[in-house]
Amino acid sequence: MMCLREIKTMPKLEGKDHTASMLREGYQFLRNRRRGLQSNIFETHLLGEQVICLSGEKEAELFYDTEKFVRKGAAPKRVQQTLLGEKGVQTLDGEAHRHRKQAFMSLMGAEQIQQLKVMAAGQWERKLRDWEQQEEVNLYEEAQELLLRLACQWAGVPLKEKEVKEKQKAIVQLFETPATLGFTHWKGKKAREEMEDWIGGLIKSVRTGALIPFEGTAMQVFSFHRDEKGKLLSEKVAAVEVLNIIRPIVAIAIYIAFTGHALIQHPEECEKHASGREKNLQDFVQEVRRLYPFFPFNAARVKDDFEWDGYKFKKGTLTILDFYGTNHDPKLWNNPEVFDPSRFVDEPITPYNLIPQGGGDYMENHRCAGEWVTLEVMKVSLDYLANRMMFEVPTQDLSYSLVDIPSIPKSEVILKHVKRKN
Numbered sequence: 001m002m003c004l005r006e007i008k009t010m011p012k013l014e015g016k017d018h019t020a021s022m023l024r025e026g027y028q029f030l031r032n033r034r035r036g037l038q039s040n041i042f043e044t045h046l047l048g049e050q051v052i053c054l055s056g057e058k059e060a061e062l063f064y065d066t067e068k069f070v071r072k073g074a075a076p077k078r079v080q081q082t083l084l085g086e087k088g089v090q091t092l093d094g095e096a097h098r099h100r101k102q103a104f105m106s107l108m109g110a111e112q113i114q115q116l117k118v119m120a121a122g123q124w125e126r127k128l129r130d131w132e133q134q135e136e137v138n139l140y141e142e143a144q145e146l147l148l149r150l151a152c153q154w155a156g157v158p159l160k161e162k163e164v165k166e167k168q169k170a171i172v173q174l175f176e177t178p179a180t181l182g183f184t185h186w187k188g189k190k191a192r193e194e195m196e197d198w199i200g201g202l203i204k205s206v207r208t209g210a211l212i213p214f215e216g217t218a219m220q221v222f223s224f225h226r227d228e229k230g231k232l233l234s235e236k237v238a239a240v241e242v243l244n245i246i247r248p249i250v251a252i253a254i255y256i257a258f259t260g261h262a263l264i265q266h267p268e269e270c271e272k273h274a275s276g277r278e279k280n281l282q283d284f285v286q287e288v289r290r291l292y293p294f295f296p297f298n299a300a301r302v303k304d305d306f307e308w309d310g311y312k313f314k315k316g317t318l319t320i321l322d323f324y325g326t327n328h329d330p331k332l333w334n335n336p337e338v339f340d341p342s343r344f345v346d347e348p349i350t351p352y353n354l355i356p357q358g359g360g361d362y363m364e365n366h367r368c369a370g371e372w373v374t375l376e377v378m379k380v381s382l383d384y385l386a387n388r389m390m391f392e393v394p395t396q397d398l399s400y401s402l403v404d405i406p407s408i409p410k411s412e413v414i415l416k417h418v419k420r421k422n
């Protein structure tokens with residue numbers, strides 16, 4: 001008897017190219033189209049190229065199957081020139097990726113994460129002392145500075161006091177400009193060149209012995225890291241990787257602004273944290289990461305022709321996974337638009353359903369190397385905001401856009417008359 005395989009036609013968006021709608025609809029574009037087509041998988045054209053769009057848990061599992069997808073040639077040049085840098089871990093596949101990722105994950109041991117938590121609390125103490133002397137503070141901006149100091153301290157990067165403002169501005173440009181055009185994109189590109197020169201110079205000093213970072217810090221690890229063929233990384237690539245630690249730690253400022261946002265919008269949640277119980281802190285920050293927008297999606301290319309669920313995937317096809325839509329998928333999350341940290345009691349987290357920082361396995365896949373860093377820094381920050389300080393909330397525009405990428409609350413979260421809680 002012959003067994004017939006069903007080959008399905010992939011649902012397709014009508015019209016030639018949907019780049020304009022994507023820019024207009026931002027985080028919601030993929031979700032809106034998925035709803036319209038009633039399908040978690042569909043085909044469209046973006047920037048003149050055929051693209052397969054995936055959303056949902058089992059689709060995320062497919063996207064992270066390294067036998068089926070590669071990252072080579074997937075990240076747009078524009079994003080590499082600002083956000084990511086060139087030839088970094090994000091662009092690697094197979095053994096080269098595994099080898100580089102191992103160096104990243106060697107920075108994330110229990111002892112290093114514990115040190116990071118102690119350093120983060122120290123930075124919050126310092127800021128709290130300053131804030132008590134000020135009429136009002138901009139939480140987003142203040143968090144950027146706090147996190148830059150923390151990132152450099154933890155990564156073994158010397159940061160002079162007079163450099164703080166200038167470096168803060170440049171690093172923020174890297175993650176605020178990836179999806180921009182024209183002058184703003186040019187500023188992001190220039191900021192990347194400056195930051196790579198700065199860190200590249202420090203790598204050179206480490207290699208000559210003029211600068212000696214602590215063992216197990218990003219500066220030490222990447223200054224001496226050899227690729228899978230035993231070749232020392234170029235100064236530029238080593239700088240790209242150290243910046244792959246510094247830049248995203250500073251970007252946690254966006255999540256700290258949203259943590260402040262969630263506490264202001266849900267004052268009842270503050271009481272839950274009075275005990276400082278780890279589980280409550282964890283659930284709250286996980287819900288911040290699930291609900292609020294950050295990265296909308298990521299891209300890969302089909303490695304070789306294959307079939308999945310009756311659909312044909314052709315070698316080289318650009319494929320994107322909808323992070324925001326999966327975190328808001330009503331099939332995965334009850335009332336997905338509602339902020340509810342207690343949801344995780346009944347809705348357990350899997351490697352593929354909560355994916356604000358990517359999914360799958362840390363070592364084998366491109367899942368964010370800094371997810372534990374993000375969670376721990378957010379928990380320390382939440383503990384300070386909810387338990388260790390009091391503040392007033394002046395009238396301000398706390399709305400945030402679902403079109404601008406990255407999205408940040410409009411007022412950047414202003415706090416007034418900050419005082420330490422006794």
Ligand code: HEM
Binds near residue numbers: 091
């Ligand atoms: C601010 C919050 C953060 C967000 C929203 C975020 C998000 C992401 C996303 C979406 C990816 C790509 C996942 C994929 O390709 O499938 C990623 C990768 C990565 N992230 Fe993060 N991240 C954050 C914080 C951090 C931190 C704090 C660090 C370092 C301390 C970090 C280091 C990295 C690295 C090295 C990669 C590349 C991993 C690889 O290609 O294998 N990130 N992140």
